[in-house]
Amino acid sequence: METLTTTPFTPWASLFGGVLIGLSAVMVMGLFGRIAGIAGITNGFIGAVLPTPGAPGDRDWRVAFLVGLVAAPLALMLAGGTVQQTVPVSLGGMAVAGLLVGLGTALGGGCTSGHGVCGLARLSPRSAVAVGTFMAAGIATVFVLRHVLGA
Structure with a gap:
């Protein structure tokens, strides 16, 4: 049995999302001199929370970044939008x-x-x-x- 997955064509929403991702990457590089890679941010956060040798001491911006990843879809839902994920x-x-x-x-x-x-x-x-x-x-x-x- 063939599975059909349809994805709606949303050029404006996709463009806006891409601009926001690019803007956040530029801001992280400009403000903190770091790469906006989720794995590196999360790894650095865990290393800062659970002190390990060589762990970064810049936990605060990492917390803000990770909280923003969770808060953004919640804010969209509170504003009346929908977030669909299956x-x-x-x-x-x-x-x-x-x-x-x-x-x-x-x-x-x-x-x-x-x-x-x-x-x-x-x-x-x-x-x-x-x-x-x-x-x-x-x-x-x-x-x-x-x-x-x-x-």
Whole structure:
């Protein structure tokens, strides 16, 4: 049985979201001299909360950034908007996927936002390789799940 996933065409909302992501990346770089990669921000936050050797001491902006990630969709809902997200996988599957993503960000030295948004903007060859690897892995995963396993 073929699964059909439809995605609405929303060029203005997508453009606005992209501008906000770019603006936040520029602000983090300009204000704190840091890359706006979610994995690095979260890792630095955890290192600042659970003191470890070499952990950054700049916890406050990291907390604000992470709180903003959660607060933004809540603010949209309070303003009357809707946030729709469906995850057609079990909780166990999501946990395994999260662990794999965490392992991948550790091996790749960053995440899609750090490499894709900030690294490519800085013309980083390492980020170009990382983004190419992310894309190839994503394409292969979708192909296997949809066309080989029929999920």
